[in-house]
Amino acid sequence: MDQITIRMPDDFHLHVRDGAMLEGVIHHTVARFARAIIMPNLKPPVVTVSDAALYRERIQKVAGNAFEPLMTLYLTDQTNPQTIEAAKKSGFIHGVKLYPSGATTNSDAGVRELAGMDSVFRAMEEVDLPLLIHAEVTDPSIDIFARETVFLDRFLRKLPEKFPRLRIVFEHITTAAGAEFVTGAPPTVAATITPHHLLLNRNALFVGGIRPHNYCLPVLKKETDRLALMEAATSGNPRFFAGTDSAPHEKSTKENACGCAGIYNAHAAVELYAEAFDSMGALDKLEGFMSESGARFYGLPLNNRKLKLIRKNQIIPAAYNFAGLSVVPMRSGETISWSIEDAFE
Numbered sequence: 140m141d142q143i144t145i146r147m148p149d150d151f152h153l154h155v156r157d158g159a160m161l162e163g164v165i166h167h168t169v170a171r172f173a174r175a176i177i178m179p180n181l182k183p184p185v186v187t188v189s190d191a192a193l194y195r196e197r198i199q200k201v202a203g204n205a206f207e208p209l210m211t212l213y214l215t216d217q218t219n220p221q222t223i224e225a226a227k228k229s230g231f232i233h234g235v236k237l238y239p240s241g242a243t244t245n246s247d248a249g250v251r252e253l254a255g256m257d258s259v260f261r262a263m264e265e266v267d268l269p270l271l272i273h274a275e276v277t278d279p280s281i282d283i284f285a286r287e288t289v290f291l292d293r294f295l296r297k298l299p300e301k302f303p304r305l306r307i308v309f310e311h312i313t314t315a316a317g318a319e320f321v322t323g324a325p326p327t328v329a330a331t332i333t334p335h336h337l338l339l340n341r342n343a344l345f346v347g348g349i350r351p352h353n354y355c356l357p358v359l360k361k362e363t364d365r366l367a368l369m370e371a372a373t374s375g376n377p378r379f380f381a382g383t384d385s386a387p388h389e390k391s392t393k394e395n396a397c398g399c400a401g402i403y404n405a406h407a408a409v410e411l412y413a414e415a416f417d418s419m420g421a422l423d424k425l426e427g428f429m430s431e432s433g434a435r436f437y438g439l440p441l442n443n444r445k446l447k448l449i450r451k452n453q454i455i456p457a458a459y460n461f462a463g464l465s466v467v468p469m470r471s472g473e474t475i476s477w478s479i480e481d482a483f484e
């Protein structure tokens with residue numbers, strides 16, 4: 140197959156930041172996705188309905204009408220059931236993000252006491268607002284490559300039993316154990332998978348030296364994990380769907396003695412997913428993963444617009460310059476084999 144036309148995709152996990160960075164990055168997403176779940180880890184984070192309303196307006200102003208930002212709130216130890224009810228009533232908030240405090244970029248204000256969140260989870264279950272989880276323990280004594288599986292064993296496995304109607308998105312899964320858990324979990328549990336966790340394993344962090352632009356959290360895992368994610372994504376199981384976790388950082392903050400976590404992939408996210416599915420001989424499963432399963436899980440209508448991809452090389456620039464902010468994208472300076480031909484009604 141040298142071309143494929145799919146329903147316009149949705150990105151169920153995206154960082155667009157704010158200000159000049161937002162203005163720079165959003166156009167890459169708008170060219171490929173009709174909607175995106177917008178992560179709330181700004182500085183300061185999006186914690187109230189009014190924070191989310193104002194952030195949504197700022198996004199809409201630069202994204203235009205063809206794109207719908209699906210807003211989320213950032214869970215803190217102070218979030219209460221009233222905020223959850225107000226979030227649901229807003230109609231534009233589609234989930235609440237749980238960052239264990241300290242787990243990743245801008246997560247300091249996240250949850251310190253998971254055990255204290257039951258009343259909030261109960262409220263989310265009552266109003267049917269999905270819980271989106273960055274599933275990693277923060278205990279520094281736990282090996283960084285085991286933080287997802289330890290979180291799974293200590294916390295996540297029990298959650299669907301305790302809150303049987305709570306919709307849970309296990310975000311950016313990175314391990315075979317994570318994929319296996321979702322496959323065996325009740326239908327209230329789903330997972331997003333990123334292009335980078337499908338296409339890279341942890342060797343990509345150390346090719347001829349340290350590669351800060353391939354550093355993200357959860358960190359890349361072993362080849363056996365990557366293969367399990369490829370199997371899950373291309374299986375046709377609707378509980379796995381696209382969430383890019385595209386996370387732009389200014390070049391100097393990544394090429395740094397303490398480089399921050401995040402891979403920018405919005406410039407070619409759909410093309411990279413196409414490459415992954417193509418390599419598995421599974422392009423027939425691409426539309427479900429990109430454009431249908433996530434929307435169904437979130438209770439959203441399917442998009443009517445279409446996106447046509449063709450097998451045609453494109454060269455990825457070394458860096459993008461967004462109003463003076465330099466961002467090094469995934470596959471920077473390399474050639475990739477799929478391109479977008481057209482988006483149409």
Ligand code: DOR
Nearest residue numbers: 243244355356386400401
């Ligand atoms: O690599 C990551 N970058 N993982 C996250 O969880 C957050 C993200 C960011 O905001 O940069």
Ligand code: ZN
Nearest residue numbers: 152154178384
């Ligand atoms: Zn993220």
